[in-house]
Amino acid sequence: MGDIRLILGDQLDPKHSWFARHDSSDTYAMMEVRQETDYVRHHAQKVIAIFAAMRDFAETLRGGGHRVLYLRIDDADNKQSIPENLEYLAAQAGATSLELQPPDEYRLDRQFEEFRSRTRLTVRFAANEHFYTERTDADRFFRNRSRWLMEPFYRALRVKHQILVDPNDRPVGGKWNYDSANRKRWRGHPSAPPDRRVTRDQRKLWATISGSGVHTFGDPCADDIPWPRSRADALRHLDEFIEHGLRHFGDYQDAMSAAEPRLFHSLLSFALNTKMLRPSEVIERALDSDAPITAVEGFVRQILGWREYVRGVYWAKMPEYRDRNFFSHALPLPGWFWTGETRMRCLSIAIGDSLAFAYAHHIQRLMVIGNFALLAGLAPAQVHAWYLGVYVDAFEWVELPNTLGMSQYADGGLMASKPYVSSAGYIDKMSDYCASCFYAKSQKTGMRACPFNALYWDFLDRQRPLLQNNPRLALPYRQIDRFTPSSLDDIRARASYLRNHLETL
Ligand code: FAD
Ligand code: SF4
Numbered sequence: 001m002g003d004i005r006l007i008l009g010d011q012l013d014p015k016h017s018w019f020a021r022h023d024s025s026d027t028y029a030m031m032e033v034r035q036e037t038d039y040v041r042h043h044a045q046k047v048i049a050i051f052a053a054m055r056d057f058a059e060t061l062r063g064g065g066h067r068v069l070y071l072r073i074d075d076a077d078n079k080q081s082i083p084e085n086l087e088y089l090a091a092q093a094g095a096t097s098l099e100l101q102p103p104d105e106y107r108l109d110r111q112f113e114e115f116r117s118r119t120r121l122t123v124r125f126a127a128n129e130h131f132y133t134e135r136t137d138a139d140r141f142f143r144n145r146s147r148w149l150m151e152p153f154y155r156a157l158r159v160k161h162q163i164l165v166d167p168n169d170r171p172v173g174g175k176w177n178y179d180s181a182n183r184k185r186w187r188g189h190p191s192a193p194p195d196r197r198v199t200r201d202q203r204k205l206w207a208t209i210s211g212s213g214v215h216t217f218g219d220p221c222a223d224d225i226p227w228p229r230s231r232a233d234a235l236r237h238l239d240e241f242i243e244h245g246l247r248h249f250g251d252y253q254d255a256m257s258a259a260e261p262r263l264f265h266s267l268l269s270f271a272l273n274t275k276m277l278r279p280s281e282v283i284e285r286a287l288d289s290d291a292p293i294t295a296v297e298g299f300v301r302q303i304l305g306w307r308e309y310v311r312g313v314y315w316a317k318m319p320e321y322r323d324r325n326f327f328s329h330a331l332p333l334p335g336w337f338w339t340g341e342t343r344m345r346c347l348s349i350a351i352g353d354s355l356a357f358a359y360a361h362h363i364q365r366l367m368v369i370g371n372f373a374l375l376a377g378l379a380p381a382q383v384h385a386w387y388l389g390v391y392v393d394a395f396e397w398v399e400l401p402n403t404l405g406m407s408q409y410a411d412g413g414l415m416a417s418k419p420y421v422s423s424a425g426y427i428d429k430m431s432d433y434c435a436s437c438f439y440a441k442s443q444k445t446g447m448r449a450c451p452f453n454a455l456y457w458d459f460l461d462r463q464r465p466l467l468q469n470n471p472r473l474a475l476p477y478r479q480i481d482r483f484t485p486s487s488l489d490d491i492r493a494r495a496s497y498l499r500n501h502l503e504t505l
Helices: 034-038 044-063 083-094 106-118 139-142 150-160 203-211 231-248 269-273 279-288 293-317 347-355 363-376 378-389 396-407 423-428 451-462 471-482 485-500
Strands: 003-006 027-031 068-071 095-099 122-125
Touching: 027 044, 027 083, 044 068, 044 203, 068 083, 083 106, 083 485, 106 122, 106 396, 139 150, 139 203, 139 293, 150 293, 231 269, 231 279, 231 293, 279 293, 293 396, 347 363, 363 396, 363 423, 363 451, 378 396, 423 451, 451 471, 451 485
Parallel strands: 003 027, 003 095, 027 068, 095 122
Antiparallel strands: none
């Protein structure tokens, strides 16, 4: 009697030590289930890309001589729940024990613990083998510190893994952080690399998914899916990025352009989060490249720093983290989050890109969509559900801290030293969006005034009791204090109008 080993849709790591040896008594179980398609409404491309990659992974394992039992979404035997399918598949395989790689989502972790307490199968956990850190490392690191800031955690990981440090553990290039060099506006030069990702026709798979009643949103793009189906696709794309994108990644990391939705971003998050690629190999490729230190450090910081750090926050703070709402924001998301149809050009582009590509880059997510949601006072739980559904790379361990913590400040400043909010000034500085917008970027009040302006000042004004002692906000509060009472009243009135008419902006 052998093991049955479960492979989840975000555990597609062919380098996992499970696959290094063949044991004819072991059976791998994979399943497409409504439990996973329905816990939030997902973008169509996300469901297609994950199922396509799972099917390819199963075929690769079979080709390598492994035994795989695979339940498709429309199989009659599919119970559509992971525990029920596990009991069924274990019986099929004649297995008495189940081996699992630890799931990355709290929801599944709880489900497996509950399953373990009632199943007759012996349940064992294998190593994860993907991340640099363990689930509990950040909790241990920050336990006796007053702030949970990413930077010291990142520096400690650089030293521990000897990444971009000299033999004395000092940063290569003399600086730990090149953030200040990474804030250029993009003016059309250098050219952004063309999107050379391998695309595949997945219309048959899409017909099966939609025919099974799975509700999705966004453009399925089923005849031309650009997300990697396999590690081979992902490696090809990594090569392209290292050769053509990385050198400019640092300079234009915060830039936004209507003409180039991706600019110099890597688009590697789907391959990383489904574990087709390991973060260590992506970082090694960047370190071996001839890109400048500002670009390499900026890129390493995202993966070794932010990615490991947000996972640590997630595991330290769940489950209560999900319910945090520091500002008690409660407005529902306006309907244009599902259509992109708003006259605010920045939002129309950022949401339009998200719906078309199941992707928007970091600054669009943070400083356009998230910024607006926070300024307008949208309910963080609804914002979280939208982000978790819309992006192809969205898995709760990475999405939730980014959305609730970094972008909505709903954790009251655990992750961010101040709310990431801005008026039109920042968006105009970093993008080409404002020039042809319906709204006037420089006006605070009046029907054509950019909504970000009144909402920004009104947000700071309304939240003064919670924010005024934050030293990083001293400057804007001094500015508010110089507003005349009547101009502040006008701003408040305009902001109130905007919040009451979100649907029509
Ligand atoms: P690049 O800009 O090329 O960066 C390289 C890699 O660094 C990414 O692939 C990613 O693995 C990692 N990375 C960069 N920033 C972060 C970050 N803040 N947290 C964790 N990893 C990071 N990322 C997700 O993977 N899934 C999500 O669901 C997700 N939701 C987000 C929600 C909000 C509100 C915000 C502000 C950010 C979110 N991010 C999320 C982080 C980041 O925006 C994406 O990782 C990035 O845009 C993915 O595109 P890319 O591969 O082109 O990244
Ligand atoms: Fe966005 Fe305002 Fe600029 Fe228009 S003017 S693109 S709404 S920031």
